[in-house]
Amino acid sequence: MDLSCNPTEVAGVLGELAQRRPGMRVPGAFDGFEVAIRAIIGQQVTVAAARTIAGRFAAALGDPIETPFEALTTIFPSAARVAGVAVDLIARLGMPAARARTVIALARAVADGDVILTPHTDLHASLERLRTLPGVGEWTTQYIAMRALAWPDAFPHTDLGVMKAMKEKNPRRVLEAGEAWRPWRAYAVMQLWHSLTKE
Secondary structure (H helix, E strand, C coil): CCCCCCHHHHHHHHHHHHCCCCCCCCCCCCCHHHHHHHHHHCCCCCHHHHHHHHHHHHHHHCEECCCCCCCCCEECCCHHHHHCCCHHHHHCCCCCHHHHHHHHHHHHHHHCCCCCCCCCCCHHHHHHHHHHCCCCCHHHHHHHHHHCCCCCCCCCCCCHHHHHHHCCCCHHHHHHHHHHHCCCHHHHHHHHHHHCCCC
């Protein structure tokens, strides 16, 4: 929940960007593996399409759970479970076979302990290992670092929403502009994303 954040310190670096929504946090996750899988599923598709595919993924591979909440019926599958699934089964849920192979490669790396998706892990090693997985580019790596690894300086500079909010089409210039927000670039990303929403 990012409760250790000092919003005043962050705002001191972000300046005017932080004034519209002061105190904004970077939401983390209870399950870093789920966040990482959702990031991969969401590559090059709309948020709505990614949500639908993720729902199918959880329903097909997760375990049912009884709760008092009508919408909460399934536990997201474990890395070990996903690691043993065939590519075509995952692809049938609505993603290209190449992306399904990426999902399985990540699941195997997590299940084997090669990638650890929790905060306070060896960040550099985790990022380097993520980058070696087929189909995991810099956007996915930075998004996972931001949401699963709780890295406050993660910066998915090729993100279309970030670029749109910054009114910039060149990812290199986005990256250069982001230097001013170090070491709180993940907070800048949250502010940029929210700047695109209507009040």
